[in-house]
Amino acid sequence: MTNPTPTLSHTIADIKAIIHREARRVTSYDVASLAGVSQSAVSRCFKPGASVSKATYARVMQAAQDLDYIPNAAARSLITRRSNLVAVIVAGAVSQHYSDVLSELSCQFSRRGMHIILFNLPSESAMDRTLAEVWQHQVDGAVVAARLSGDQVAEFERRQVPLVLFNRNVAGRAVSAVVCNQEEAARAMVTRLAAGGHKRFAMIDGPAQSPIAQQRKRGMAGRLAELGLPAPLAVAGGFDYASGARGLREIIDRFGGVPDVIVCGNDLMAIGCLDTARHDFNIDVPDRLSVTGFDGIAASSWISYNLTTMRQPLLSMAQAAAEMLVGLVGGTGSGHEQRSYSATFVDGATARLGPA
Amino acid sequence: MTNPTPTLSHTIADIKAIIHREARRVTSYDVASLAGVSQSAVSRCFKPGASVSKATYARVMQAAQDLDYIPNAAARSLITRRSNLVAVIVAGAVSQHYSDVLSELSCQFSRRGMHIILFNLPSESAMDRTLAEVWQHQVDGAVVAARLSGDQVAEFERRQVPLVLFNRNVAGRAVSAVVCNQEEAARAMVTRLAAGGHKRFAMIDGPAQSPIAQQRKRGMAGRLAELGLPAPLAVAGGFDYASGARGLREIIDRFGGVPDVIVCGNDLMAIGCLDTARHDFNIDVPDRLSVTGFDGIAASSWISYNLTTMRQPLLSMAQAAAEMLVGLVGGTGSGHEQRSYSATFVDGATARLGPA
DNA sequence: TTGTACGCGTTATCAA
């Protein structure tokens, strides 16, 4: 009785038993021995574009399937020095806001065979500890949507880990970033509001540490000054719904009445402000008071709000960030390209506006 | 001139130059040579609870810091067979809804020295391809908030990768899961609504493939039958805001008017329904029509809505999922513990209710 | 096209 296939050292069951006994994982050696080829042949079969004969490829793939073999990414990354892992570092507060961004990044990277390790900062101060964990995992690059010091950026350079900042800037350092021009957005908003005849501006500001809040505030103040309008009455907020409600009360208290317009640091606060104005104070928006936001979150376009706001093109920005990082990992790109996006004005129903 | 420290084979600059020239990473050998100890000594210094003398430890740590040495997680995971990586697999549609869950999971795991690799399914059908990528990365476990077939669950078992399902069930298989009892929640809601005198029920259902939507629908239908009330008029929805608006129109069309109550498959649809009812149809909610949701998302408690809904304890559930998975990875736990949570009734202002 | 031999950077074992 002849056997047409080459004599194999082990059957599937044999090998599986051995693996089980030795409490090992299935390795390329196991596949090789089942397929009757060398380990390197197996390795080549899993490398796209490697030189393998059709017959060998088929035998190896069959054996791999029989044994449920999957290459070990850890071992591979050890030798190739590529982990196909990207760190995404976000500060806890913004992570809700950025859930769409996260999905988009995940899709974009997975399309290129890469995956995301998520680092969620409980507080911005935990960055150094977090970075240490990032280095351990040998990520190929990082997208950071959190505050980074100059030294921290320098460490990325020193370790040669490509870095793309998301909606953040680092003063005085050449670093790749995808940003939305917050200051310009704020100026545009003020311009429209002023054209609508608003004179007495108030604002509910974001957290003092937030660079985005700072930029929006600066843009607003700058444009108001240019237009010869009085500086806005600014109260502090925390970018959340409750801050909008509190902010309105504080403004009414300190203003001794209602201003012409309340520019809120983001949509969530604008919605809180709007709800409180209408339901608790019975203030007609926009007839007696205009309220505006920033961001263009989903809720801003709900019928109840139809918020006048500036929309950030977050999805495009996420795409750009992924694309830039992939470029940097691949060796393309300068390492300090800044892609700047503009927010678009959303002509809602919460502000009395002049002609466009 | 005597040197009190032991003679070292290289200075910091020497070693850094060598590393640079050879385009290598800093390894434990480099640290060892700088500190004048063996490589194993370095390794021990980075292993908590290993036996190292104080003097050695100090010298090694100093050298490590001088060279910016960080242990390589890939190499470590190769030998320890632990990657300290957990896969979190979510279906694209739910990822927005689960952003809080994701943050919480990330915090919980990072507290235990583990990190999350995010797998975001574009469509539920991409699961097999995704799982192949999961296996590659040698994750220590997985939290899955997406549809999983029996075979797919079996593969987790075969590969001995601990698995915790999040708000999902797999029929006929013993598998660890954290769930919220959707059917019970729906029954509770119907009970309250019936006590409020509602008789003609309509519902805006979630996607047909969604098990959560199915369970909520089943609970509702079951309880209505028990109470001797007519079966609800059900229209299809997609768990998004627009579905709520469309659903209302369809119900009014098919019902030939307004039912007593519209039970929505989730809060987002309830909010869409509510907005459309009030602003487009001028229907008084709750006086003429009651509208209820499920989930207890942030927006449901905004002043404009104050939605009557059933709140899922998502944060507790996320904590539980992390805790269970860590237990399974550590060898504790049965592998098929089901932790079931109950939704809590939120007595909002969008439904006419009987006494509690 | 295929196989041999080596190295990636770490932890684990064991003898000193």
Added chain:
DNA sequence: TTGATAACGCGTACAA
């Protein structure tokens, strides 16, 4: 407590 040595599972020169 310390150091030599052997894995871990893979990719890749190099020779055949």
